[in-house]
Amino acid sequence: MSEAIQDDQDLSGMPMMDNPVMPYLRQERIPHIWCPGCGIGTTVNCFTRAIEEAASDLDKLAIVSGIGCTGRVAGYLNLDSFHTTHGRAIPFATGLKLSNPELSVVVYSGDGDLFAIGGNHFMHAARRNMDLLVVCVNNFTYGMTGGQVAPTTPIGATQTTMPYGNFENPASLPFLADAAGATFVARWTVYHVRQLTRCFKEALGKKGFRFIEILAPCPTLFLRRNRLGDGVDMVRTYKEKSVLRNGADTKEVGLGLTGEIVVGTFVDRERPTWLESMNDHFGKVFGDRYSRYGG
Amino acid sequence: MTADPKGVLTGIHFLDGDHAACEGALAAGCRFVAGYPITPSTEVVERFAQRIPLVGGLFIQMEDELAASIAILGGAWGGKKVMTVTSGPGLSLMMEHLGLAYITETPCVFIDVQRGGPSTGLPTLPAQADMMQVKWGSHGDYEIIALSPNSPQECFDLTIRAFNLTEQWRVPVFLMMDEVVGHMTERVVIPEASAIEITERRWTAKAPGTYRPYDVGADRVPEMTKAGDGHRIHVTGLTHDERGWPCMTPKQQDKLIRRLSGKIRDNADALTDIREEGCEDADVVVVSYGITSRVASAAVLRARAAGLKVGHARLVVTWPFPAARIAALASKCKAMVVPELNLGQMVHEVRLAVNGRIPVLLVDHAGGTVHDPQVILDRIQEAAR
Amino acid sequence: MTRTEIRIGGLGGQGVILSGIILGKAASIYDGLNATLIQAFGPEARGSACSAQVTIADDPVDYPYVLNPDILVVMSPDAYTQFAPSLKPGGMLLYEEELVHIKELPEGVRAYGIGATRIAEELGRRLVLNIVMVGFFVGVTGIVSVGAAEKALLSSVPKGTESLNLNAFRRGFEHGRSLVGAA
Numbered sequence: 001m002s003e004a005i006q007d008d009q010d011l012s013g014m015p016m017m018d019n020p021v022m023p024y025l026r027q028e029r030i031p032h033i034w035c036p037g038c039g040i041g042t043t044v045n046c047f048t049r050a051i052e053e054a055a056s057d058l059d060k061l062a063i064v065s066g067i068g069c070t071g072r073v074a075g076y077l078n079l080d081s082f083h084t085t086h087g088r089a090i091p092f093a094t095g096l097k098l099s100n101p102e103l104s105v106v107v108y109s110g111d112g113d114l115f116a117i118g119g120n121h122f123m124h125a126a127r128r129n130m131d132l133l134v135v136c137v138n139n140f141t142y143g144m145t146g147g148q149v150a151p152t153t154p155i156g157a158t159q160t161t162m163p164y165g166n167f168e169n170p171a172s173l174p175f176l177a178d179a180a181g182a183t184f185v186a187r188w189t190v191y192h193v194r195q196l197t198r199c200f201k202e203a204l205g206k207k208g209f210r211f212i213e214i215l216a217p218c219p220t221l222f223l224r225r226n227r228l229g230d231g232v233d234m235v236r237t238y239k240e241k242s243v244l245r246n247g248a249d250t251k252e253v254g255l256g257l258t259g260e261i262v263v264g265t266f267v268d269r270e271r272p273t274w275l276e277s278m279n280d281h282f283g284k285v286f287g288d289r290y291s292r293y294g295g
Numbered sequence: 296m297t298a299d300p301k302g303v304l305t306g307i308h309f310l311d312g313d314h315a316a317c318e319g320a321l322a323a324g325c326r327f328v329a330g331y332p333i334t335p336s337t338e339v340v341e342r343f344a345q346r347i348p349l350v351g352g353l354f355i356q357m358e359d360e361l362a363a364s365i366a367i368l369g370g371a372w373g374g375k376k377v378m379t380v381t382s383g384p385g386l387s388l389m390m391e392h393l394g395l396a397y398i399t400e401t402p403c404v405f406i407d408v409q410r411g412g413p414s415t416g417l418p419t420l421p422a423q424a425d426m427m428q429v430k431w432g433s434h435g436d437y438e439i440i441a442l443s444p445n446s447p448q449e450c451f452d453l454t455i456r457a458f459n460l461t462e463q464w465r466v467p468v469f470l471m472m473d474e475v476v477g478h479m480t481e482r483v484v485i486p487e488a489s490a491i492e493i494t495e496r497r498w499t500a501k502a503p504g505t506y507r508p509y510d511v512g513a514d515r516v517p518e519m520t521k522a523g524d525g526h527r528i529h530v531t532g533l534t535h536d537e538r539g540w541p542c543m544t545p546k547q548q549d550k551l552i553r554r555l556s557g558k559i560r561d562n563a564d565a566l567t568d569i570r571e572e573g574c575e576d577a578d579v580v581v582v583s584y585g586i587t588s589r590v591a592s593a594a595v596l597r598a599r600a601a602g603l604k605v606g607h608a609r610l611v612v613t614w615p616f617p618a619a620r621i622a623a624l625a626s627k628c629k630a631m632v633v634p635e636l637n638l639g640q641m642v643h644e645v646r647l648a649v650n651g652r653i654p655v656l657l658v659d660h661a662g663g664t665v666h667d668p669q670v671i672l673d674r675i676q677e678a679a680r
Numbered sequence: 681m682t683r684t685e686i687r688i689g690g691l692g693g694q695g696v697i698l699s700g701i702i703l704g705k706a707a708s709i710y711d712g713l714n715a716t717l718i719q720a721f722g723p724e725a726r727g728s729a730c731s732a733q734v735t736i737a738d739d740p741v742d743y744p745y746v747l748n749p750d751i752l753v754v755m756s757p758d759a760y761t762q763f764a765p766s767l768k769p770g771g772m773l774l775y776e777e778e779l780v781h782i783k784e785l786p787e788g789v790r791a792y793g794i795g796a797t798r799i800a801e802e803l804g805r806r807l808v809l810n811i812v813m814v815g816f817f818v819g820v821t822g823i824v825s826v827g828a829a830e831k832a833l834l835s836s837v838p839k840g841t842e843s844l845n846l847n848a849f850r851r852g853f854e855h856g857r858s859l860v861g862a863a
Binding site: 026029058059060062064074075078079080081082083084085087088091092093094095096097098099100102103120121123124274278282285286289290291293 | 367528
């Protein structure tokens with residue numbers, strides 16, 4: 001599958017259900033491109049409820065995506081939104097935030113985008129404590145290109161480029177985020193809609209490099225190929241296998257093809273953001289001659 | 296409008312090209328630079344990092360050139376005038392974001408201080424071998440504007456022009472320096488801020504709800520906004536419509552790509568800047584650009600001293616290529632000589648423009664130093680026969 | 681049209697490039713001439729061969745490199761060995777006489793030596809050796825004016841070191857003038 005999906009269908013005349021998240025979406029762009037049973041839409045639902053509950057100033061909230069199925073999220077949200085290149089949402093968001101610090105900037109992308117091609121940027125933005133909320137919808141696969149092995153694919157799972165089963169060690173995303181210096185690290189699944197909504201709201205109210213991993217089913221390319229059922233089956237699995245462990249040591253939250261799924265808020269700490277550090281430092285170096293950047 | 300005095304280091308200085316280019320960027324209003332160190336371009340960002348805290352703006356050294364070249368695009372949509380600076384291998388890494396900048400019409404300046412390649416090549420020595428890469432190195436059809444300075448003074452002047460052009464046309468603009476110009480130190484005169492003309496961003500005055508990011512008028516350049524101004528824009532590297540929304544049909548592709556290229560191609564004559572000297576009655580015209588133009592000048596002087604009628608046409612704007620003007624020159628002379636620090640790049644454009652009417656002789660060079668003027672002189676004499 | 685090509689050679693850390701900057705600045709900013717400085721140094725930051733090429737001319741400088749200098753200034757034996765053969769016939773060699781020992785000179789070359797290291801040490805800072813050489817250059821050649829050279833010097837050295845550097849310049853200058861028999 002490629003990006004050859006046509007997005008110009010005019011569906012503006014079609015009746016829309018009166019859904020509370022609709023004001024937060026570009027309604028003329030619905031229906032979205034995601035498959036039936038895909039978990040990405042559920043995460044967007046939770047995100048819009050969170051920004052509603054948080055009463056965020058929507059004009060000052062910007063969203064940046066990379067490339068892939070989750071990369072399309074930016075296009076559906078009725079915010080200033082940027083659909084960038086594969087793997088580079090974080091450095092784009094870095095430039096956006098530093099250029100206009102009054103913005104609240106959210107990066108919303110997939111596991112392949114953020115952690116394979118974009119892994120280096122993730123590490124450095126976390127290290128710098130760039131003031132970004134990074135949301136990773138982890139479906140363990142490359143959806144848009146047709147189900148290739150991802151940096152998160154569990155050992156044993158079959159993918160088109162691991163036709164005999166994956167033998168590569170997957171990355172544990174919360175562990176990476178923690179080690180790189182993120183100030184807030186949480187994991188939920190699309191089963192946990194209330195918790196996820198709360199988590200979004202909490203993370204939006206904090207500053208620094210914040211990371212939320214959301215496990216989501218890709219029925220078309222991951223579940224079916226690995227005989228894991230459909231989207232509903234997977235949500236049931238999330239319910240059964242999830243174990244809430246706030247404050248868990250991120251070394252202990254790795255995921256397998258089966259087995260328990262540790263969820264919760266693992267890291268919540270404060271450290272100065274990149275911009276705060278720069279302003280404080282230059283204030284010391286230059287004294288009164290320095291005007292704080294971004295107010 | 297004129298330059299913000301905070302960024303203008305008015306006075307007479309003795310600067311190398313890298314430092315002069317940085318001063319040009321500051322004078323032009325550049326307040327956001329993201330970079331990654333690479334010889335021989337690093338001095339540009341080193342000076343920017345040193346100067347910017349008290350000018351009011353920001354520098355960040357990113358983790359690689361991929362990051363630097365897209366951080367500036369984020370910076371532009373955040374409202375700042377932006378630039379990145381690189382050389383050789385770094386330029387190769389930036390190619391994807393050149394495409395993103397182009398299709399999203401993000402104003403941005405790239406400085407490329409050319410060194411010998413391919414690959415790591417000659418990090419500390421000159422070449423002019425990226426001339427085709429900047430024009431053709433990103434995938435798909437696109438246009439750029441490229442300026443080729445031959446002195447530190449021009450590094451200052453043309454960097455300002457690069458910023459003005461990128462704001463005017465909303466197309467990536469390249470300053471095509473080389474190691475010699477970058478590291479050569481000469482007198483650089485920086486005027487008063489009030490004497491420096493600055494092109495402001497084409498900010499929209501339309502209210503949210505009525506503004507569409509890619510609506511255009513007669514000049515085919517859309518008005519711009521920035522994130523946070525209430526327009527709720529969508530900016531995508533996908534083929535898009537006037538709203539900025541993905542629209543992946545052959546029809547929209549044709550409409551968008553022809554508009555984007557047309558705004559530059561159809562204005563190539565207006566963008567042309569050729570410094571012609573002695574071309575009116577010349578038998579041979581030397582066509583040159585960048586540092587090679589100074590070496591060519593030395594050869595042209597010697598040729599004239601030997602009694603030859605030689606003209607010199609120096610391209611200040613190298614892209615879009617001034618095909619019409621080169622064709623006009625070719626109709627009046629008997630041969631052209633094109634020296635460049637590569638094995639033949641812009642000579643192809645000269646030959647296309649000349650279209651076989653007169654011989655076009657290349658004076659190639661693999662890079663690492665500049666030509667010996669004698670070699671250019673020999674080729675001028677050959678052309679004159 | 682006059683054009684004078686100068687090469688200054690020494691070791692990294694000796695202030696070779698600064699010497700070039702002062703001469704170039706003096707000519708192009710304070711004397712109304714044109715000057716182009718090209719610097720070349722090895723991949724190591726310090727201790728390797730280092731040279732500056734300065735072209736000073738009435739007209740704008742076209743070809744920027746110095747291949748066969750009219751004047752060669754050397755502060756190390758290696759620079760002498762490397763660059764002396766490239767001197768133009770009839771050119772001029774200025775050298776640090778305690779570090780560089782002259783053997784054969786190319787035809788017609790005039791050579792002038794100075795104990796710049798010793799003078800710098802007498803002034804209390806061996807580091808100002810390069811400034812002594814700049815003063816010596818101006819004294820012998822007169823290519824840039826004393827006034828211009830002093831202004832260029834003062835605008836190029838760190839604050840607080842002005843008088844030390846000016847003394848170094850003047851010691852070199854006077855020695856140069858005495859060698860060429862100027863009044």
